[in-house]
Amino acid sequence: MKLLIIGLLAWSALSAQDLLVKDAAGQWKQASTNVLKAAQKMPAEKYDYKASPEVRSFGGFVGHVADAGVMFCAAIAGEKKAPSGAEKSMKSKEALVAALMESIAYCDKVYAGVSGAQALETVKFFGQDRTRAGVMFFNNMHTYEHYGNIVTYMRANGLVPPSSEGR
Numbered sequence: 001m002k003l004l005i006i007g008l009l010a011w012s013a014l015s016a017q018d019l020l021v022k023d024a025a026g027q028w029k030q031a032s033t034n035v036l037k038a039a040q041k042m043p044a045e046k047y048d049y050k051a052s053p054e055v056r057s058f059g060g061f062v063g064h065v066a067d068a069g070v071m072f073c074a075a076i077a078g079e080k081k082a083p084s085g086a087e088k089s090m091k092s093k094e095a096l097v098a099a100l101m102e103s104i105a106y107c108d109k110v111y112a113g114v115s116g117a118q119a120l121e122t123v124k125f126f127g128q129d130r131t132r133a134g135v136m137f138f139n140n141m142h143t144y145e146h147y148g149n150i151v152t153y154m155r156a157n158g159l160v161p162p163s164s165e166g167r
Helices: 001-042 058-077 093-114 132-156
Strands: 123-124 128-132
Touching: 001 058, 001 093, 001 132, 058 093, 058 123, 058 132, 123 132, 128 132
Parallel strands: none
Antiparallel strands: 123 128
8 A cells, every 4th residue: 555655646746747847848839939920920121120229129039039048948958059149140030030940949859858857857057056947937938028028019010919819
């Protein structure tokens, strides 16, 4: 009986870890899809639009999300992978959307490769020990933070953001 209870507790803990990864991956898919659709929808001539002179342009936000995704997902994977430098070096819609798509594909692969048990392992992130799951959720939060900026820029230019389409 004790063995059965211990087995059920172990199974329950592993199942909860798997659900944690599933939740992180689901949030990532939603956030990254919205950012990509927004990047594709914004006209190329609006990529240099800024809400005010001291903030990033629309294209700057797209490049920043692309670069940050690679940096965060490399930390999750325990890899040394440098971002493309899209935010600073790329200006065209075509180049920025391509960089974003590459970043999303890399993160999709990384998220898919994290098991429930691995999610609780620690990795270095901004010089601190963090769980892989913690970095996954940080990436999701960061992506949605900047999706909020992107939504504002789209609305200021008369466009409906992807997350509000069809309502």
